[in-house]
Amino acid sequence: MALWRIRATVDDRPGYLSVLTASLALRSVNILAVQVHTTEAGAVDDFLIDAPDTMSEADLQAAIVRGRGRDAFVARAEAQGLADQPTRALALAGRLVHDPEALGESLVGLLDAAEVRWRPEPAAGRGFSGSRMTLADPAGGSYQVLRPAPAFTPAEYARAQALLEVSGAVLRQATERITLLLPDGAELLIRPATGEDAEAVRGLHHRSSATTRRRRYPGGRQSHSDARLRRLLEPAGGLTLVAVHHDARRGEEQVVAMANLLAEGDLGEVALLVEDAWQRRGLGTALLRRLIGYADRSGFAAVVAHTATDNVAMVRTLRRVGPGTTDRDGGMLSVTLPVTRPAPAADQTRATSG
Numbered sequence: 203m204a205l206w207r208i209r210a211t212v213d214d215r216p217g218y219l220s221v222l223t224a225s226l227a228l229r230s231v232n233i234l235a236v237q238v239h240t241t242e243a244g245a246v247d248d249f250l251i252d253a254p255d256t257m258s259e260a261d262l263q264a265a266i267v268r269g270r271g272r273d274a275f276v277a278r279a280e281a282q283g284l285a286d287q288p289t290r291a292l293a294l295a296g297r298l299v300h301d302p303e304a305l306g307e308s309l310v311g312l313l314d315a316a317e318v319r320w321r322p323e324p325a326a327g328r329g330f331s332g333s334r335m336t337l338a339d340p341a342g343g344s345y346q347v348l349r350p351a352p353a354f355t356p357a358e359y360a361r362a363q364a365l366l367e368v369s370g371a372v373l374r375q376a377t378e379r380i381t382l383l384l385p386d387g388a389e390l391l392i393r394p395a396t397g398e399d400a401e402a403v404r405g406l407h408h409r410s411s412a413t414t415r416r417r418r419y420p421g422g423r424q425s426h427s428d429a430r431l432r433r434l435l436e437p438a439g440g441l442t443l444v445a446v447h448h449d450a451r452r453g454e455e456q457v458v459a460m461a462n463l464l465a466e467g468d469l470g471e472v473a474l475l476v477e478d479a480w481q482r483r484g485l486g487t488a489l490l491r492r493l494i495g496y497a498d499r500s501g502f503a504a505v506v507a508h509t510a511t512d513n514v515a516m517v518r519t520l521r522r523v524g525p526g527t528t529d530r531d532g533g534m535l536s537v538t539l540p541v542t543r544p545a546p547a548a549d550q551t552r553a554t555s556g
Contacts, residue, residue, distance in 0.1 A: 203232070203252045205279040206262060209352040210271030214245040218270060222247060225269030229261070230254050235286060239355035246355055247271070250279055275352035291361055295368045302372045305339070305365070309347055312365055313358055319346040330354040337362055340370030378496070382445070384483050392492065395435040395442040395460065400428065402457040403435065403444070411478050417513045418475040420534060439465035441496050443489055445480075461489035463496060468503040470541075474516065486519045494523065498541045506538045 208226075212218040223233060232252040239246040253262065259276050266274040294308040306318045313335070322343045328336050335347040335354050347354075347362070379393040395403070407415060426434065435442050445459035459476040472493050474486050497505050509516045511533050520526065526539035 204255055204257075205234075206251050206253050207275075207277050207279040208249040208251055208262060208266065209246060209275040210266045210269075211241070211244045211246050211273045212269075212271050214240065219245065219247060222266065222269035222271050225265050225271075226251065229257065229265050231257070231262075231265070237287060237357075239357045241355055243273075246352075273352075287361075291365070295365060298365070298369050299372055302341075302369055305369045306345065308365060308369075309337070309345060309362060312361060313347055313349060313354070315347045315349045317348040319348070320344070321346065330356075330359045335359060335362065337366055340366060340373050378441075378443070378492070382485075382488055384485060384488075386483055388447070388483070390458070390485070391446040391448075392443055392489070393446065395444045397432045397435055399435055399444055399457060400431050402455075403431065403460055406457045406460060406475065406477055409477055410475065414475070414478055414481075417510060417516065418473060420508065420510045420513075434462060437462065437464050440470060441493065443492060445476075445485060445489065447480075459485050459489060461486075461493055463493045463505065465502075466506075468501070470497045470500075470502045470505040472505045472507050474519070481515060486515070487522050490519060490523050494539065494541060502541050504538050504540050506536055508534060508536050511535055 210222065212222055219238070226233065226249075230253075233249055234252055235250040237248040239248065262276045263274055266276075291312060294312055297304055298308055306320060309315060309318050320339065320343055324338065324342075324344055326336075328338055330336070332353045333348060333350050335349075335358075337345045337347065339345055375394050379391070382390045382392050384390070410418075440463045442463070443461045444457045445461075446455050447458045448455050458480045459474070461475075462473045463470045464473075470493070472490060474489060476486050476489075494505055507516070507520055509520075511530070517535065517537070520537045520539065524539050526537050529536045529538075
């Protein structure tokens with residue numbers, strides 16, 4: 203028996219797939235995997251088959267024609283083709299998480315491409331036509347994916363776009379990681395939070411005074427369930443940053459501050475929690491500027507902070523970041539800041555790959 207890959211188009215009507223599979227079965231062909239791609243020209247059926255050694259490519263082509271298939275593509279397949287498409291795509295996405303530079307190779311593996319060309323200029327138009335697919339590189343430039351046969355389908359283009367989104371997310375996270383040098387010489391790692399930071403952030407809350415927690419959560423709730431804390435650390439459409447300090451004397455790392463930007467339509471709600479010992483050292487201002495920079499890149503119109511009127515430190519931080527409008531409602535202030543890209547070098551930073 204020999205492995206083959208077959209792709210053929212049939213009319214997108216009830217029963218037509220069964221006619222094609224019956225034609226193959228009559229010739230002792232065993233279908234190991236099948237995918238169906240919906241296109242304007244009809245249903246494109248993609249098979250991985252095990253056929254008798256005596257069958258040739260011409261024999262398979264003839265069986266497809268008898269099964270009412272057209273525009274057939276037939277080629278020998280390798281054993282790795284036995285992995286189903288979702289498993290293959292997940293494996294490639296996992297590789298990108300560990301090696302963002304492998305996007306081009308991952309596209310080859312995902313699409314069985316003959317060639318992937320990277321170009322420095324942005325994609326003039328994104329999409330696919332026949333044997334060519336054009337994709338925007340999240341890091342800049344564009345990719346041209348070439349495959350003489352079979353022609354690309356909308357489903358394959360959607361898979362490629364999903365892989366690009368994974369690559370873009372990994373690159374954005376790497377870009378947000380910086381080492382912050384405070385005016386007093388202390389160094390902190392600023393990075394996006396993940397669900398794995400839950401225990402460290404609980405420690406931050408435990409070490410912070412009751413007054414600090416009350417000012418961070420003026421609504422009264424200062425404790426979080428595991429699910430709520432995870433949503434706070436990985437907000438949909440927003441960003442949470444943590445500031446991590448390495449205590450060389452104790453040989454441990456602690457999260458000493460957390461900054462949240464939660465999406466509310468085209469507005470972003472920002473909030474800060476800075477451990478008492480790290481307050482009034484410029485850390486809150488640096489974190490807030492980074493959240494505003496993220497809001498700018500993400501297309502937010504403005505950011506708003508809700509704080510108690512007696513939270514003088516937060517009000518001072520907001521005024522230091524930029525001019526805005528202030529609304530008062532009893533003991534609460536709502537400060538709205540238009541999103542503008544912050545001036546570079548507002549805080550002393552240097553890039554890190556850690």
